Amino acid sequence: MHAAVEDSSDSLGKDAPGERLRVLVVDGNRDYCEELAGFLHADPSAGYDVSIAASGRDAVSRCESETFDCLLVEYRLPDTSATGVVRALGYDAGLGRTPVIVLAECGNEDVAAEVIHAGAADYIPRKVASGRSLSRAIGNAVERSRLHRCIEEKSDELERANAQLEQRCAEIQRFYQTISHEIKTPLTAAREFIAIARDGILADVPEPVRDILDDAVSCCDQMADHFNDLVECTRAETGKLKVEMRESRVDDAIAGAVAMAQPLLKEKDVKLRRKVARRLPLLSMDTGRMVQVISNLLSNAIKHSDPGSTVVAFARKSSDERYAVELGVRDSGCGIAADDLPRIFDRLYQAKTGPRSTGEPGLGLGLAIASEIVALHGGVIVAESELGRGSTFTVRLGPDGAIDETRGRMI
C-alpha cells in the first residue's frame, strides 16, 4: 500500500481523499516549527492542520484538550526529552493513543532505541527529514495506530461475545437440569405405581401381566437414565462436569465397574475375565467417575458380545511412556466399522452394526461423557476395533506420573 519509491501522488494515512491530518509539532525553537509546518503544507499529496507547542508540558496539555492524529516531537525539548512526552502520553502504561514521531537534531542509535522502546512510532534524524519523508512517516504512523485500535476493538468485541456465549451455555445447562428434574418427578410416581401393581401389593397379578409391568418398570428406569445422561452430557459440554482427584488405586475403578456389570452379564449370558496387573502404582484419579467410564465401556462390550463369549477388563502399566497406567475393556463381539471409528466419541453416536437388544439402546451419550471425564484426568481414551473380531477400548492415565505406593512420592 505504501510505495517504496517517492511518489508525489502518494496519499498516505488518509482514510478518504480530502482528509486533513491534525499534526502537533513540538520544538522549543519556534522558527523550526514553522519551517516544518511549511514543509507539511507544501506537500501536495496530503492535507495537514498543523499546530505548534514549545515544550513537553505544553504538548501534553494540548493533547489533553484536543485530538491530534500525530505528533512530531524534537528529542531535546526545553523542559524534557521526547521520551518524557511519550511516557506522559501514557505509552508506559500501554495507554498511548496518538502516534509520536521523534525528530532529532543530533541523535544516534541509542536515542532511536530509547524513544522507540518508550513507545514512539518512529525516529527521524533531522538531516534526512524532508517534506516527503515526513509525510510518509506520518502516514505510516497514523495507519498503524488506527489498525492497532481496530484490533483492540475487535478483541473487546470477541471477549464480550465469548462471555455472552458462556452465559448462554450455563443457562442451557441449567434448563436441561430443571427439565430433567420436572420430568423425573411424575416418572418416579409412575414407576412406583407400576412396580406396586407388578408386586401384587394391591391385588393378585397373573404372571403375563406381571411380566409386562416389569418391562414397563424397566422402561421407566431407562427414561430416568436417559435424563441423567442428558444432564451429564450438557454438563460435560459446558465445562461444568467436575472431577475430584484423589490418590487412588486403579483396580478400584475396575472392581467398581465389574460389580455394576453383574446383572447385565447374567442377562446377556456373557462371561467376564479380569486381568489386573499386580503392583500398579497409585494414581491421582476420581474413582467414582472412572468407575462410570469403565462401566460404560463394559456395558457397551457386553451388549455387543455374543452369548457365551467373554469380555476382558484389564489394568496394566501403560505401553505409552507418556502415561503411567492403562485400563479398559476388550470384547470379541461384532466390532466397529473403520468408517464409524472416528465418530464413536461424538454425542448421539449409535453403532450401525451389531445387534440392538430390546430396551437397551442408550441415547448414545455414554462415550461422549466418558471421553470428557478422561480428558479431565489429563488422559486419553483410544478405541481399536475390527468388524467381526471385536473391540478394545483403552484409557491411558497418569500424564503427570504415578504416585509411588511405597514411598508416597510422585515417580
Next chain:
Amino acid sequence: MKTILVVEDDVRVSKAFGIRLRSLGFAVQTAHDAVTAVAAARKYRPDAILLDIFMPGGDGFVVAERLHKLAETARTPIIFATASKEDGLRDRAKQLGAVRFLEKPFSASSLVEAIQAAFDPAEFWDVNMRGEEAWT
C-alpha cells in the same frame, strides 16, 4: 409398628411411597411442604423421615436443620430423596448427617436398604459426627 414420615410435595409420588411403605409394614404419615413437615415430625415422632429436597416454600435441608435444633426430633434419622442432579446436594445431605441420599426414581429394594440403615444404630451418625462409611 414403626412410623415413617413421607415429606413430598408431589401428591402422586407421596401416594405411591405411602402404598409401598405400608406394604412393607410401616405406618405412614405425610407432609407436603416444609412447615407441615416440621409440625408433623414433632407431633408424630416418626422413626424415620423420607425427605424430598426441592419443595416450594422451603427445601428439605431447611427442614433437616430445623429438626436438628429441636430436642424431640434431633435424632430422627433422615433419608433424603430427590430427582435433581444438581452438584453438591449429596455433600450437603452428608453434612446434615443424613443416613442415605436416594436418587429418584429408586427401586423398592433401595428404599428398604435405606430404611434398614436408618434403624441400625451403627449406621446412624449424630449430626456432629460425620461418617464416611454410610456413603457409597
